[in-house]
Amino acid sequence: MLNLHAWQRCLDAEFGAPEPGHYRAQPEDFVVDEQLDFTPENHGEHLWLRLEKRHQTTLDVVKSLSCLCGVAPREVGYSGMKDRVAVTRQWLSVHLPGREAPSDLSVSLAALGITVLAQARHPRKLKRGVHRSNHFTLRLSGEALQGNHFYDRWEALCRQGVPNYFGPQRFGPGGRNLQRAEALFAKGWRKRDDRQGMMLSTARSFLFNELLSERLADGTWCQPLAGDTLMLDGTHSVFTVDAVDNNLLDRAAALDIHPTGALWGVGELADYHVADYEKRLLACHPMLCEGLLKSGVKRSHRALRARLISPSIETLPNAVVLSFALPRGSFATAVVNELIAHPDVA
Template identity: 75%
Template structure:
């Protein structure tokens, strides 16, 4: 696949396609703050660092800390990958049993554009996916922001939720990560060829986006249908349904539960009307689906919709500041893509 498709948007039916706009003109226009739901215990073998980075990836920061502290990459833990062109805050852990970090750690990191905000000990390594939310502050500008319907678009997202698409950064420039994933799965996935599982994740993300787009087009992305597997808002707890009743419809309208889509792999899927979308997905993309099953990765679920927590809009001269929090694993670019048209969203 040479180019990613144009996936459906939720606001087009009511407002039409978004107008051109700008975001992330500079890193300070895209602020991300990772939120844990627990406090490190102030003792233990692992030094936890709350860091602020600018204009670099999480992996680049990890490599710098590995070099400065004289530890292997495996000795460093982090919960999530954060954007490069941004100012982001997140926690990392460094395994330093019986010793302290180098005295010059903060000075050396500061020279690399990394600020140490907090230092605390904890008994355990920071593992992937343990943070609860990411808080965002984004600056948008351009024709879309000046349009008469911009505030109404924003309000609609706050009220109905946002399609929980994987963002374009998951697929790499011009979709090259997806091309690599297709090639790897075609010849047979092997751990040694994909140590971090990024190619598996890329393929599953693409299939999820395809299913979400189909349900958006049919108007079923934000309401339960027969055979759905629903997820409780703010959790990873899921439950299957055979039929849809008024209670479930009401809970979905209140954003208390969300329909889910499949992260493809081995295992049982949805049934009934919801299962038909997965059957169609397998027909449309047999090579990807079969390659993922042969890799033995297990099926999982992801909510088709995300709720904006603590949303705020503030005008700033000819731009607007949007602040909100999203569940871990959700992409702010999915929000931006509903509000402005930008080459990165194409």
């Protein structure tokens, strides 16, 4: 049985471990606003709805929309999964060719704790992963705020970026999703046993976090190495380097490029220095690595570091409010984990 590890933080070597703190005591302490690069075109077969929810997952909202609009859940589209214990705002789409939504849809959603903020028609379904970023407003409190280095830690994250870990929610309570993935690989992964690919995603996320933690321990998580695949900030464009020069080091220091780690799958292993990390990963977790290869999932890359976009901090009596955006796929819990000690983000 695999267990989640205590992965490395980036600031402990300089400031020591963070002190205990509190976050997400209530949904209003954790506000997420999904940002798209475009707006609906006001015509087409799909009704797009910008919704605000509390105490519900995105899939809960999908089920509610499918029921109220009389469509199958697969006819409801969304870009990203949002937290349950939070106030979250995001677009969802419903395929309604040749007909209108129920006239009382907004009222029915409101009765379920879901507010319609905007709506418009669009020719296409909203697909996964098309949003640009998520904007977060987080309220933190507790002993950590009185510590000597809380604000130093925050300023360091604004300056150098944050380790781009997958958050603990990816692995389920107590890491049970990871245990399920291992059990599935032990008997042979099949699509019918993992139709949404959640077990594949869980295994790849764990292996990525393992690699990132090792590079944090080595001090190379934000420094390009020979053999690295580098990602341009703000995009998913990548290029591989056989050697590292001062220009690349300067660009990495300026947060213009980021080293990446493999999302494990079918494809060539890295070369040069980076190959050693991947070989150790394969040696430590052969069942997960080989299970992913047998599944046929294609290898890809994820940045080891995420830049905080437009960060700010507000000091309140007995609390602080952090405001920042992260690229899609990055977790705010990675930021919280560097600032406070809390069991839900460890």
